[in-house]
Amino acid sequence: MGYLHEGHVSLVRRARAENATAAVSIFVNPTQFGPNEDFTTYPRDMDSDLAKLEGAGVDLVLAPPVEEVYPPNFNTHVDVGRIGERLEGEHRAGHFHGVATVVCKLLTIVRPDRAYFGQKDAQQCLVVKRLNEDLNLGAEIVVCPTIRDPDGLALSSRNVYLDAVEREAALSLFRSLQLAKELHQAGETDAAEIRSRIRRLINEQPLAAIDYISVADAENLNELETITDCVILAVEMLSPGKFDIVLSGINEGSNLGMDILVSGTVGAAIQGYYREMHSIAMSVASITNLQYDAAASAAASLVKTIAANKDLPPLFLNVNLPNAGADKIKGASMTRLGPRLYLENVERGTNGRRTHYWIKHNKLTNRPVGEDTDIFAVRNNRIAITALNGVFEPDFESPDLQPLADGVMSALGHTNGVVPI
Numbered sequence: 001m002g003y004l005h006e007g008h009v010s011l012v013r014r015a016r017a018e019n020a021t022a023a024v025s026i027f028v029n030p031t032q033f034g035p036n037e038d039f040t041t042y043p044r045d046m047d048s049d050l051a052k053l054e055g056a057g058v059d060l061v062l063a064p065p066v067e068e069v070y071p072p073n074f075n076t077h078v079d080v081g082r083i084g085e086r087l088e089g090e091h092r093a094g095h096f097h098g099v100a101t102v103v104c105k106l107l108t109i110v111r112p113d114r115a116y117f118g119q120k121d122a123q124q125c126l127v128v129k130r131l132n133e134d135l136n137l138g139a140e141i142v143v144c145p146t147i148r149d150p151d152g153l154a155l156s157s158r159n160v161y162l163d164a165v166e167r168e169a170a171l172s173l174f175r176s177l178q179l180a181k182e183l184h185q186a187g188e189t190d191a192a193e194i195r196s197r198i199r200r201l202i203n204e205q206p207l208a209a210i211d212y213i214s215v216a217d218a219e220n221l222n223e224l225e226t227i228t229d230c231v232i233l234a235v236e237m238l239s240p241g242k243f244d245i246v247l248s249g250i251n252e253g254s255n256l257g258m259d260i261l262v263s264g265t266v267g268a269a270i271q272g273y274y275r276e277m278h279s280i281a282m283s284v285a286s287i288t289n290l291q292y293d294a295a296a297s298a299a300a301s302l303v304k305t306i307a308a309n310k311d312l313p314p315l316f317l318n319v320n321l322p323n324a325g326a327d328k329i330k331g332a333s334m335t336r337l338g339p340r341l342y343l344e345n346v347e348r349g350t351n352g353r354r355t356h357y358w359i360k361h362n363k364l365t366n367r368p369v370g371e372d373t374d375i376f377a378v379r380n381n382r383i384a385i386t387a388l389n390g391v392f393e394p395d396f397e398s399p400d401l402q403p404l405a406d407g408v409m410s411a412l413g414h415t416n417g418v419v420p421i
């Protein structure tokens with residue numbers, strides 16, 4: 001819209017690098033502001049914007065006056081439906097009608113081959129993609145990464161409204177995203193739990209008021225529950241019957257050894273297996289720079305082989321791949337679960353005002369790892385396939401623990417009789 005900052009300039013640079021001609025619109029669009037929003041006070045500085053655009057090598061700037069974009073008899077509006085009604089659309093009534101209408105006009109006037117938008121406004125990107133596709137506007141919509149200040153706050157023209165204390169409160173947005181990412185990477189698959197942890201984090205800031213917290217599918221904005229619940233809902237309600245195979249994953253991060261007890265990826269496969277369907281949990285042993293290709297090929301191969309063999313009883317496979325290309329993987333082993341490999345390692349950090357504690361799963365224990373285990377296989381660049389039976393077997397090696405049960409009954413005021421169940 002204008003009052004350009006490095007976030008805008010990053011889009012311009014990318015457009016400049018990828019195209020013969022680069023055009024930029026500067027237009028504070030009144031129709032996307034609600035009646036009580038900041039249209040009249042929205043920051044504007046055309047001279048400085050033009051200087052920045054010139055510096056970035058822009059060929060053309062479209063900066064029309066409002067009456068030219070919306071003449072008095074203007075009466076057409078673009079409504080992209082559901083995708084614009086949720087989240088920001090729900091809390092800023094009419095906002096995405098205004099955005100879709102003006103973007104439709106801008107794309108129609110300029111007819112670009114590519115149009116660049118920032119991921120910071122994630123829902124806006126989905127709205128623009130829908131609009132572009134539905135109305136055959138013919139641009140390739142390019143979504144660019146969010147540029148942030150060193151403290152993590154995303155650059156935004158409206159940041160000029162914030163004083164130092166408000167800025168600190170605004171940082172809870174970035175911290176929420178980081179928290180969600182950490183929880184996800186540590187294996188949390190319950191979206192409700194992630195929403196509630198974020199709510200607690202933001203509520204620590206007296207200046208921050210929550211409109212909504214959403215953990216949603218990035219394509220359709222449907223709120224997510226757990227992946228495990230998805231299998232239950234799909235089989236019990238949404239699908240006419242069982243599936244041939246449940247393939248859960250490909251998870252970012254390994255699920256080795258006793259990790260399976262806290263893994264949503266494996267949990268979803270267990271739900272399938274309990275319903276007597278072949279079920280496979282697939283994970284790649286890294287949380288950065290993931291290489292999915294080998295896992296995708298391995299998954300396809302397992303699914304085809306299992307599907308071709310009609311006599312197999314339902315299988316439950318936990319599959320882990322090293323994070324490597326197919327050419328670097330040394331083999332595939334049928335394994336058993338190794339011992340729990342890590343201890344939770346808690347780190348303390350501070351932002352100057354508050355102390356934070358982060359749980360990290362990275363402190364290796366010294367327990368020996370057998371050569372027939374999944375952990376050993378993945379460490380040695382092999383694919384680990386562990387067939388499981390989905391039950392926790394009784395622990396026959398434990399001492400006689402009957403006194404524990406007797407103690408519970410005596411705490412309830414009874415003697416524990418041995419009664420056939």
Ligand SMILES: Nc1ncnc2c1ncn2[C@@H]1O[C@H](COP(=O)(O)OP(=O)(O)OP(=O)(O)O)[C@@H](O)[C@H]1O
Pocket residue numbers: 001002006007008010011116117118119120121144145146147148154155156157158159
């Ligand atoms: N920090 C950023 N990083 C990357 N892209 C950004 C950033 N900030 C804005 N953009 C993108 O620049 C384009 C123009 O955005 P706009 O003019 O609304 O700026 P803004 O800073 O997002 O303003 P506002 O404060 O009103 O949200 C949009 O596609 C937006 O997503």
Ligand SMILES: CC(C)(CO)[C@@H](O)C(=O)[O-]
Pocket residue numbers: 001002027029032099102103121124
């Ligand atoms: C997409 C847009 C140009 C519509 O006015 C605006 O919302 C923006 O700059 O993000």
Ligand code: BAL
Pocket residue numbers: 032121124
């Ligand atoms: N950057 C999104 C535009 C708006 O908030 O109106």
